[in-house]
Amino acid sequence: MRDVLIDPLMNLDSYKKLNESIVKKEFPIMIHGLIEENILHLAYALNRHLDRQIIVITAEETNARKLAEDIRAMSSHADVEYFPKKEMIFYDIEALSNQTTHERLRILYRLVNNEKIILTLSAQSLFDIIIKREVFENTTITLDLNSTVELNSLQNKLVQMGYERVNLVEGKGQFSIRGGIVDVYSPNYSNPLRIELFDDEIDSIRYFDVLSQRTINNLEKIQIIPSKEIILSKSQKKNIAENLKKDLSKYTSKSKNLRISEIALNKFNPIIESLNENNDLANLDLILPYIDENIKGNLADYFDLDSIVLIDEIKSIEEKIKVNKDISNSNLLELFETGEVLQTHLNLSCDYSKFVKVLKDKNIITKSFFLKPDDDFPPKAIYQISAKQASFYANNFNFFVEDLKRYMYRGYKTLIFSGTIERANRLKTQLNDASINVTLIGDENNLIQSSQVFIIPRSLEKGFEYENAKFTLISDKDILGNNKRAKKARKKKTKSSDAISLGDLNEGDYVVHENHGIGQYLGIVQLDVDGVKKDYLSIAYRGKDKLYLPIEQMNMIQKYVGNDANLPKVNSLDSIEWVKKRNKTKKAIEEMAKDLVELYAKRENIEGYAFSPDTPWQKEFEDSFPYEETEGQLRAIEEIKADMEKKRPMDRLLCGDVGYGKTEVALRAAFKAVMDGKQVAILVPTTILAQQHYNTAIERFSDFPVKIGILSRFSSTKTIQNTLSMIRKGSVDIVIGTHRLLSKDVVFKDLGLLIIDEEQRFGVKHKEALKKLKENVDCLTLSATPIPRTLNMSLIGIRDMSIIDEPPEERYPVQTYVSELNKSLIREAILKEVSRGGQVYYVYNRVESIDKMAYELEQLVPEASFSVAHGQMTERQLENVMIDFINNEVDVLVCTTIIETGMDIQNVNTIIIHDADKFGLSQLYQLRGRVGRTNRLAYAYLMYQRDKVLSEVAQKRLKAIKDFTEFGAGFKIAMRDLEIRGAGNLLGLSQHGHIENIGYDLYIKYLQEAVQRVRGVNVIEKIDTTVDLKLDAYISSFYIEEEEQRIEIYRKISSVENKEDIEELTDELIDRFGDIPKPVLNLMTISYIRYLASKNNIISIQQIDRGIKVNFVNANNISLDIISFLTDKYKNNILFSLTKDANITIRLKNDILNATLELIEIIDMLNNNQKIAEEVII
Incomplete structure (x- = not known):
């Protein structure tokens, strides 16, 4: 194995002896003399050289995360993971984001499979209570193409494993079942899985894309892992409920404060009830100490038998654990005194002895700068590997060149990390100009000789030097004062689209029909007319007016999207009012488009x-x-x-x-x-x-x-x-x-x-x-x-x-909690952020009482400093407050939504939103976006009033917010609202009013047409063709159960424009829902016929006795070529009417659908040929 990063280190006598001790299992081993920067290099060397799992334990959580990032940046060969610490929260949380849980489970899966990774973690992570290794292994479902599956059994097991059944799988921890197709998104995969069954046999297994819901590629074998860190059976839940009940009874009988007792009863009784009913809890932390020991595990159980545990500065770890224990004990005692936790919860705090205990039988190497053996891990072998920091040149290139020459003269092997290939090329040129011969290498698979200088386009945070090995590694930061990470391969971004579509249409939503105006969508209804079944969209208008719109004409309507604060005014069917409003908007758009085109042309000149x-x-x-x-x-x-x-x-x-x-x-x-x-x-x-x-x-x-x-x-x-x-x-x-x-x-x-x-x-x-x-x-x-x-x-x-529609790569997802307003939780959230040197936004949107709120918060958290900011302050007052906050002179800013736009204060990484149910989704999205702007973990607490009955809208809003990652519906709704606001900002206030009047989608349609007209393009009004064939044409609820998905597919069917679209849609339907029923195939063909007919000026196609009648806009649309060709084809079975009501009537014997399609395709072909001929003449 060649690796330019570690070869010189491996030739050191002390490293060779270390290797011998590892082979002989002379653990614990102690290494001293290494500086802080060396831990990543040593971990990488051991992993690459020995091909073993390397576990690196640090005192600080931030160090563990940064260490993983730095190792990953240093080498393309490094397979490194960071195991994030669990955030314990002892409050009655209704919803919390689960990205961290799924990330931890993904890493546990890799450990269970004994993968030879480098794993970095903080010592505190070893105290986290997680699923026992044996339970994880036994619960994991392994399926291949030879497996048989009983659908009900699979569903029950997935639910027990923590998966949520949904209509459409969009995020990890979800599954759906549609007939014989099971979609599941297991945390150990980067894409969701689709399992297709034939009876109880697996027909195929494949990855599919979350956004398109289409298959990516086929698989032969999969493993579905648990979706939560603790799995409880019905009996285990009952045992926990029983112990909780006993604890609660003791607490309330001993408590002398009735109010505190009431808090405890109100909090824990619903939890006990929920457990007895075999329900899952949103927050398992509240029951962790009550869980049976035989199902509880810790991270150390997952380490490979021959893994090496590298402990970085053991004394720092011991001190950190003691400090954390004191803080934890203090917090738990405070919670105990306020009724938030019970007696058993006080046992959760962990001390250093437990850390030693869980690692006692592991292959331990302790790393320390000083030679001071540890009593708890007494070393059987001690080795010195001396290193020192590289010089810091701070852009002094001459000083850097002199040092390089000195290294070469002394026979050093010098490796320079440039960060990027661009920097590497420039540095190579500069050094060659300074008479230094350097070699640019593309990767680590090289050998370096004495007095050689290599440049590698990788990143190193800080350089270091091994004097004994005559080996120095210099980072771009050492040379230039900053460093730039080598580019990571980004996940391919799906082509962006506007955020919302008719697939998001729900009963009660407002829709816009171009001819009839704004109505309210009531759902899909199936009507039987003369023995033919078809689906219609039911739309209510003012009074008792109702419109039943044939499903294939779905593209005639759009979901109304305007200002989410104002409900639109519903029109009467065929009302003059709507026509006036529509025409007024059209005129305003035409004028604006004309002005814009003229302005653009003027600027061009x-x-x-x-x-x-x-x-x-x-x-x-x-x-x-x-x-x-x-x-x-x-x-x-x-x-x-x-x-x-x-x-x-x-x-x-x-x-x-x-x-x-x-x-x-x-x-x-x-x-x-x-x-x-x-x-x-x-x-x-x-x-x-x-x-x-x-x-x-x-x-x-x-x-x-x-x-x-x-x-x-x-x-x-x-x-x-x-x-x-x-x-x-x-x-x-x-x-x-x-x-x-x-x-x-x-x-x-x-x-x-x-x-x-x-x-x-x-x-x-x-x-x-x-x-x-x-x-x-x-x-x-x-x-x-x-x-x-x-x-x-x-x-x-x-x-x-x-x-720019994508955030920087380094950002971590914001941990989001939805909870009743809880003073203890507010206090803990503020103190946790302030203790790590950060700041907090407390969003309170009532100006008249904001000072009172700030005073109450000061009394609640006297350890923090507070300021108030709102829009009714003078510009000068507001600026003074904000400057103090930016300069970190204030810990908490109690403010209105004034922070919603423009502010970018990277030190603010916690936001608490008071009465979150009163905000629109877009506001919540944008407010939450004020934190998490760095590579630091950020928190958002969305709180609503205790014991308040939430409106259905507010409940939906709070549910959506917890899914605020890019796959969530909440995200899409919020983005659409923000986009509409953006459209208004760009087009001006007057146009914003027009968007409100007719809805965004219709506005955009008119804008596109207006721009084309102003540029001299002939805009042809689209004909709304009706196709009335006596055929069943609908999607049954047996084929696609969920209405939302049926609407999405109806929308796609109504948009087909060629046979390729039909083939594409056919593939998608088979992929997602299985074999296509005949009525759905009919519907797709009718939709295609309708598109071609509209394009060829056909108003309607009707099935009549023994044939069809095709009605045109006028006789000019029936050319001589059409008459000649169709007469030759259909002989005596065709009749032309070239009067005002121009039409063609054809007698057909059978297969009315394909015969109609053939006829319309012939008309389309003849018209296209005529257009081509006309263009050639021109």
Whole structure:
């Protein structure tokens, strides 16, 4: 095995002796002399060299996570996992996010299979109560193509394993059954599984895609693992309930405080009742100490027999465990005194002796810098592997070159980590120019010789040196002062679409019919007309009006999407009111489209400045960005640069959520402008944002000679006057400011680029000043509100837009809890965040009582400091509060939804939302998005009033919020609401009103048509063809049980436009639901006939006695070619009517459906040939 990272280390005598001791099983072993940075290198070396499982235990949770990230970044060969610690919560939580649970279960599965991974964890994780290894193994379901499955038995077992039965599998821990098809998403797989049965035999097993629900590839064997960490049988639940009841009785009989007793009774009685009824609990932490010992396990049980447990700084671990025990005991005692836990819960706290006990029989290596053997793990062998930190050059390249020459002279093997291939190539050129011969290697499969220097495009956090081995590893951070991670392979992103469709249509939702207006959807009804069964959408209009819309005409309606705060006004069927409103909106859209096209054309003809191609400094600046860019960022950067290099002035909108990396994109554009000697103005709506942008710019441009100025209220008069003078002289390159930048005394010497952040937040007066400033300079506008993809597509060619629609890779999911308002939980949440140096948002949306709320919180958590922020404060008051908060002078900000947009304070990683049921889903989504902006674990607590009966809407809202990952319906609804808001912001206030009037989808349809018309494209009104054939055409509930999925498939059927669509849909139906019944096949063919007929100006197709009648818009639609061809084909069986009611009547003997399809296809073919002939003549 060749590995350039570890070969020199393996040649050390001390490492060879260490290896001998491991082979002889002389454990415990002690290693001293290694520095903190070496633990990752040693773990990797042992794993690669010995091909064993390596368990690395650290004192701090953050160290364990970072260690895994660093090992992964260091080597492409590293197979490393981080086992996250369980967050214990002793409150009555109704819902909590389970990403961490599923991640832990996935890793347990790998350990059970004895995979040779490196596992990093904190010592505290060893105290977590989890499913016993034997129970995990015995519960895991193994299936292959030879297995037989009894469906009811499988369903019951999945439920017992913690899986939730749903209609559509969208997330881990879910399963669905449709006839003989079982979909299940086991935590150990990156895609869900589809098992198709033939009777009780497995016909096929395959992966499928969550978004499309289509098969990815076939499998021969699968293992379905538990979906929760504790599995309880009915009898075990009863035992727990019995012990809880005894404990509760003791507690209430001893308690002298009736109120506290009542809290305990109200909390634990429902839990006891739920357990007795064999129900699952949302929060198992409350019953952990009552679980039988024979089903409880710990992580150490899962370690491989020959695994090596590498303990990093044992004394630090011992101290940390003692501190955690004291904190835990104190917290549990406080909870005990307030009725939140009972006597048995007090036993949950763990001490150091348990840590020693669970690891006593393991293959232990303790690593310590000092030579001080541990009494609990007395070493049988002690080895010194000395290492020291590499020098830190902080961008002093000459110093770095001198050191390299010294290393080469002394025969050192030197390995430089460049982070990226781009940095590697540049560094190689620079070193070659400095007369140092270096070799660029693509991976670790190389051998390095004495006095050689290798560069590898991998990442290392900090470099280190083994003097005895004459081996040094230097990181890009050591050289440049920052490091950049090697690019990870990103998961292929499914093509984005707008967030919501008719597949999300539920009874009671509002829909828009283009001809009849807004009505309320009542569901699918099946009607039997003359012995023929068909499905119809039932839609209620004002009064008692009802419309039964044939299901194949489903594309005539859209789900109404407007402002979720206002319900739309339902129309009467065929009302004049709707026609007037629709026509008024159409006219307004036409005018807006005309204005936009004219504005775009005018801008195209203005001569601006064409920026030069990228300079080497541009490349260097971009490469100094310490994070991996997202695909959206890279795409946006390319689009903006291409615009800047054109002669006409750029006017581009850049959309993306806060924290998605818009600022970095803007700064790269700014740098490009500065490289051409142009000035850049960055205009922001608030002083706080100006300061944030200024701080970011100062940091990013620190290594380059770029002069940055700021104009805001925080600048002194003298500073402002000095900055204004420098702007006039051109000695300031980039100036950042609020609307102060628009003042008449701000005169640029040579402004080349204007960057506007959140333009919609500026007033009318400021927008007028902006217009003048924008006239012949490049302009980039940033928006934090997402824009619907359909709107973006509609405006192609009249509005240049770039969209960043994916968050940075490093982010961790926000741990979300839904709970009744609980003071103890609030206190614990605040203290937990503050104790780790973080800050908290407490969202309270009632201005009149917000000060009282802040006072109550101060009394509840006197250890923390509080401030209040709301929209009724003066701008100056609000800015002062926010600056104090940004500067970390305040722990908790009690605020209204004022933090919903714009703020990006990375130190805030806990948000508590008071009365969460009163917020819209989009608000909850955006509020929760204020935390979790770094690679630190973040928490969101959504609370509602205790004992309050929630409305059905509020209950649905809170249920949706717990699924707020990208697969959740809540996410889609929230995103759609935000997109509509974004559409309103982009198109202006007046257009927002029109969107409200007719709904978003119909608005977009009219906008697309208007843009085409203004550009001179002939827009043909689509004919609403009816097809009336006496055939059963519907999807039965036996085939697709859930109405939501039936609507989704109906929608797809109504959208077919060619035979490829039918084939695609046929494959999907067979894949997802099994063999297709005849009425569904009929429906698909009828839908295709309807599409072709509409395209060929056919109003209706009717089945008549012994044939069909095809009615056209007028006689001009029946060409001589059609008459000639059809007469030859059908002879005496055809009759043409070329009067006002133009039609063709044909006598048909049998198979009415295929005969009709053949006829319409012939008409379509003849019309297409005619069009081609006409185009050739032209």
